[in-house]
Amino acid sequence: MKKNLILGFLVILIAVASCSFTNKSFENDDKDKLLLDLITYILERGHYEPKDINDDFSVNVFEDFIDVIDPTKRYFLEDDILEFEKYKFQIDDQIKNTDISFFNLVYDRLLLRMENATDIYKEVLSEPFDYSIDESINIDYKEQSFAGSKQDLKERWRKQLKYATIGTYDAKLKNQDLMLEEDEEYTSLPKEELELEARKETKNTLDEYFDFVSDLQRKDWFVYYINTIVDEFDPHTYYFAPEDKEKFDISMSGKFEGIGARLQKKPEGAKIVEIISGGPVWRDQQLEVGDEILKVGQGGEVPVNIVGMRLEDAIKLIKGPKGTVVDLTVRKVDGSVEEISLTRDVVELEESYAKSATVKKENNKYGIINLPKFYVDFEDYGERNAATDVAKEVELLKEEGIEGLVIDLRDNGGGSLKTVVEMAGLFIKDGPVVQVRSSGKEKDVYEDKDERIQWDGPLVILVNELSASASEILAAAMQDYKRAVVIGSKQTFGKGTVQNVIPLENIVRSNEHGDLGAIKLTTQKFYRINGGSTQLEGVKSDVVVPDRYSYIDLGERDQRNPLSWDKISPADYKPWDGYIDYEATIESSTKRMASNPQLALIEENAKWLKEQQDTNVVSLNFDTYKKEEKADREKSKYFKSISDYDSHLTFESLKYEEELFTQDPDLREKRNRWHNDLAKDVYVEEAINVLQDLKINNIKNGKLASVKG
Structure with missing residues (x-):
């Protein structure tokens, strides 16, 4: 179905675009202008939620492009920005007229300022840094203005270079102290010489960096300009230059x-x-x-x-x-x-596949399946995919006699939509799993039509802030059906959009410019069966537990220009009726988690990490730097105890894997490490507690119902 959708989309674009691009010619910068014209055409007609290319759009492109090429504000001067600003409200008109004079001006000035910067850093690094001075640097560059003069710019470089060097200088002092402890005959160097060595290392890194940048061609910088325009539509729409498209294909293959x-x-x-x-x-x-x-x-x-x-x-x-x-x-x-x-x-593909283990608690046995992504071979669906692999693992776990199942979707960034629908069908009789809508069209409802249920026992799904896309669809479906208890972060990643990769050569009938690359375009949006989008808001866990990412900027809401959340009509579905005291189980788990000392420590760590990330002012006084570093090191050491936790649960591989260990000792080592990590995992421990509660409640109430009947 996905392949047909892509082909249909391409047919529409090709039919219209061929009229627009076959006879178009440009006097200068032919390929750049063709690329700009072609991409904006596709964005306006093919994007799920196209934006008006107006003055507001122009301002955003202006500010974002400057930020992309000079994020630390160490090249351009205020006068440069003032000169650029004559285009601030004209970029939208330039885009429509395939005019790239704004890009040309900024690009030419960037080359000049980079040449100036080379002279500046060499001059700054020729003099010693005085680490006894009480001064600091603010590394929140977004809040800073551009330097007003060349002297101001040189001072900015001085602080940035001092900041880049202080850590190297400190490492050299530490290394010398260590050498003195290990070797009594070691001759120590004076601090002045170590400081000189540190500056030389900083200079060498910058020399290599600027050599690297000097090899970049104009077309490389133009791709950045194109993607600044593209990025205004949403964070997942992206232009691939020809060589980048090749890398994307390789990454999609997983190798x-x-x-x-x-x-x-x-x-x-x-x-x-x-x-x-x-x-x-x-x-x-x-x-x-x-x-x-x-x-x-x-x-x-x-x-x-x-x-x-x-x-x-x-x-x-x-x-x-x-x-x-x-x-x-x-x-x-x-x-x-x-x-x-x-x-x-x-990268070892095997560790990207589903794997499972049994869990023993008291006299009960449970199962856990870890799924790193929803993988599939689009060329041959029957070859290997996440849905059939999970189905096999469930069957093997049933043979082991499990009484409850955990599906671990933490850090799972998503993948194939088809595998999600099939996987959901393993746990429900039949019915809708997800709704998908294309721009301006009626919704499509993707359903499980197979009435067989492979696992009808207690089910828990683990998620975190990095569970995205397909992971959110499965978690949302199981939550809406009340089929599983979802345990994890306050919300998942929040990526509720679908992208298709479109080779640009398919759009142009007559192309004299060679490979034009491709565009990854947002064309659809996911919706839960209850009608709510997973976009931006993600899936809110039934049992919310803190983790070390709780306060750090992660997720769709922290991306640039994300699409908004919205709601459509719900699908026709009937919640699962196999649980008794479902809500009571969630309430009981929430109370347990609220009083868990391990989670209290994890939350304390999360808040401290947020404080560290929000600390933008760094001391360039060596004594203060050392004092702050020591305090941070001690605090970090304090939180290391988190990894010492022991749930006292026992995890074992399935029988078929045990037989493989004799032939593959590496597999044994991987599984042992996984089991050790699981034993330290307070979230897995609580998932097992919830399974136990669901089982006990079902048994007790089931017996009472039988007696009353």
Whole structure:
């Protein structure tokens, strides 16, 4: 159905677009203007919720494009911005007339200012930093104005470079102290020499960065301009240049060489927003969602500072062939800065698949299925997909004699819609699972039509802020049917939109410009069977529990230009009637969680992490810097006890996996580590408590009903 929808959409666009683009010609910048014309045409006619390209749109593009190419405000001067502002209310007209003079002006000035910046940082780093001065830097660059003069700009660079160097200087002092402890004959260097070495390292990283940037072509910067325009429509609509489209196809196949993490651009570096199961980051366990990568080094070489670098360029540095080492300087979510070395590898697909275990509590046995994503092979649905794999795991768990089931969708970013509908059907008799609406069209209701129920026992679904898209559909359906108790964050991610990737070459009948890339376009919206959208609001858990991300900016609501929440008519469905005391079970769980000391500690940690993220003023006085670092380190150490928790639950692999361990010791190690993590997981422990409550309530009330009958 999805393939037919895409084809239908393309047929409409091609039929109309061929008239518009076959005979169009431009005098200058042909490909850029064709690209701008083509993309805005598709956005206006194909996007789920097209925006008016007016003066307000123009202002947003103006501000966002400047922010994209100079996020730390270390290139442009106030006079530059004033000159650019003559276009502030004209960009909408330029877009309609395929005029790119605004881009040309900004691009030409950027090259000049980058050349000036090279002279500035070399001059600043030629002089020692005085760390005894009581001064600080505000790293909330959004709230700052552009420098008013070249002297002001030089002062801004001085503070930024001092800030970039103080950590290196501190690390060298620590390393020297360590060497003195280990070797009595070690000759220490004076602080002045260590400070000089630290400045040299900072200079080397900037030299490499500017060498890297100098290799970028005009077309690379134009892609940023195009995507600034595209991004005004919604955060999931995106233009892929030809080489980026190829990378997207590789990532969709699930096979790529790198570190196994999805990154998001931030002014202070690249933020980790997803860790891919089975990849180097996942195996190493030193990085986590929320950490920010500041520098990237190649196997012991001097690291390159990626602050202010385009995300795609930073990713090029981070990715690399299997077996090579990448050194990442990272600011952890708790504010500490560490250097972490990872060996790049092919991400192991096996850890992206469903896996299950049995859980023993007292004399009862339960099952847990972990599903990292809703995977599918679109070329061959029968090859392997999330729905059939989960169905197999459920059957195997039933053979083990489980009395309740947990589906763990935490950190699951979504995937195939078809697999969600089939998976929901494993737990209900039949009926609607999700509603989908295209712009200006009637809704489509996706239903489970198979009356068989594979699991009719107690069911719990675990979610968190990173459960998105397809995960939200399953959780919402089970919640609306009152089929499962949803335990987790206050709300899930909130991505309730559908995207289709459209190659631009399919739109232009006669193209002399080669591969034009593709656009990932938002074309539909998801709705729960109760009529509410999962967009923005996500799924609100039945039992809300804090986690370390509770107060950190994550989710659709924290993206730029998200589509709004709305509601349509509900589908025709009948709630599950297999539970007795369903509401009482939720109330009982909520009370347990409110008095749980482990969760109180987790919430305290979450609030502290939020405080750390909101601290934008950093001292450049070394003594103060050290004092603050020590306090942060002690606080971070205090929260390490969270990982010492023991639920005293016993987790075991299924029999078929036990037989595989003799042939695959790596699989045994992965499962042992997973089971150890589960045993420390207070959320899994509560999920088992809820299963126990649902089972007991059903048995007790079932017996009473029989007696009364």
